[in-house]
Amino acid sequence: MKAGGFSITLVESPDIKIIGVGEGTWPTMRQSLERMGVSETDLFKHCDAAFKQGGKFAGWTTGAADDAYYHPLMLPNGFAQVNLVPHWLRRTNNQSFCDFVTPQGRICDDGLAPKLITSPEYKPVANYAYHLDAGKFAPFLAQHCTQKLGVRHVLADITEVNLAESGDIRSVLTKQAGEIPGELFIDCSGFSALLIGKALGVGFKGCGDILFCDTALASQVPYETPNDPMPSQTIATAQDAGWIWDICLPTRRGVGYVYSSRHTSEDAARQTLQKYIGSELPARKIPIRSGHREIFWKNNCVAVGLAGGFLEPLESSAIVLVELSAKLLAEQMPANRHVMDIVAKRFNEVTTYRWGRIIDFLKLHYVLTRRTDSPFWRDNVDPVTVPDRLKELLELWKFHPPWFFDEFDRLEEVFPAASYQYVLYGMGFESESSPEDIIDTGLQASRARQETERQTAELLSRLPTNRDLLNKIREFGLQPV
């Protein structure tokens, strides 16, 4: 293996279906696809892709009818210059934190798209990610990788993994295509973790004690008319034993209930989902084994995707780890076997850190609840279920609202401090603030506030509806420049 001079073979079972949850991505997906040379217009046309401008969390704080907040994808205005949290805490009106710092919640409220038909591919007006049909996205990428990037695609079932004396994987034996040797093996075999788990014996570290949801019921809901309005936010509505995702693709909605089987029965969960949808539709049951491998790179094998770990599909966190891992691997591809263990060690450190932060961040959504109406929500705030690091931060944030510089010690932090702000103050977390906190930054804050108001007025009048823009993109396409 030499840097830049390797070949890739993808061995895929012809029979195992893809999991098909996780139809929301992160904004990083734009860069990932652009780097791969994918046309965004093709993505929209072939994967039933739509815009995603964030998450709307309904019923997570009190469960009341008007209980909802946004976690938008735009950073607060002036985020690098000023922490707007103390200014918001001392506001004189009842504006939400989101509306105080960014126009994106209002854009979502109005059902507007994050860009214009004249915006180039991948260029946002308002930051965005995608909702897409995962069942179409996988073959779309496979085609791109085999036709444009020279990846060899072998449809075969792995029957055996051959190890060398050193413990490295020498080759995989397949039912249909014989023996396939390699120098580095990337385990994308899903939950079964054929290489990293079964062959190399790396253990699994569950986190069901922190995140209780362990089952999903996934359903597809047709629109009443082809031009029904389409929200561009993932709507996550809290239920008595979990939450329901609601994602709008141009052709249908994807709706599913993620729940804790310790807190409700499958029958009751199916009824909850039916009640949300308003009609009886088939729902596929998917087990969720929350957790990740103890390490992700052992010897000459790296686990990416479900083989590395999985969490409930809150905040699209599993798919972003696939992207981040692939990027890390591509950037740090070891030049030879000799340095591989060093690269592996670093990869493991970074990836372990990232899983930890994602688990913390997902738990944050639960631990801030004030709901006491069901055991699921009551159990979620039990201190023994809260990771120590998160506990400490919550204590700190009571007096120091999170911001740009503090707490976040890694260059590629998965969730930026802004995301913590949106969730904390969306859920009414109480940080102390005194008038002195905002004196020095008054000018920057008022500039940022004016900018938000200007952007809000301008974007609400200029942006087309999400549905209209998607129709136009399917008809005319977006331009590359």
Next chain:
Amino acid sequence: MTQIVPLNKETYRDLKVDSRASAAFDSRRFVQVIVKEFPLLLVHYPILFSKDPQTGQFFCGAMLGFDEDENLFLEDWQKRDFYRPLYLQRGPFYGNGPELAIDLDDPRVGADSGKPLFTDQGTPTRYLQSIIWAFQDLTSGTQMTKIFIARMLELKLIEPVDVEVEFDDGSMRRCVGLYTIDQDVLSRLPDSVVVELFRRGYMRLIHYMIASLKQVPIMARKKNSRLLKGTEGLASAVG
């Protein structure tokens, strides 16, 4: 309102049409053009790409002014023999397949001072003939221009350009949504592509577009002297 009908010599034999440029119809800062016009445009107007706000598709256009509805060339069109782009020359006429159609509700139609469309013998006048030719050019030319643009996009030769001008009265204009030829990409094209572009006549068009950018400062001077005179031009006063 519009009332577009096919043009025929029986019904509309005596119809007259005002063909002159006017503030009411020619006040715009950017007008679509076809590649065939480039040599004629280049000596007066910057030729740029822009996007249709409805479809996002690129088209070629000539820049006529800096402000919305500003046409700095209106007087030239009215008083001198200046080339006026075909999309404006067409006046109240429309293409109707190979036939011509006309909007009877357009105020330029039926004006006493207008030009007749048909001679006493019922044959098209020189004016109508020029419109017929204009539509022949526009029909084929619009398609040729699309193909030219598609090739430019494929070769990544189109790049956004910010036209930013500061005037002596202290005001500034920033025209956005304009694109031109990326000269860095152009200079790095492989030889085989250069030959292809040359043989297809595209290299000429590319250089017309690049050269036409020199018209921006000339237009800016024109605008500048109007601003200083305090007579902000006929166009924007009426527009």
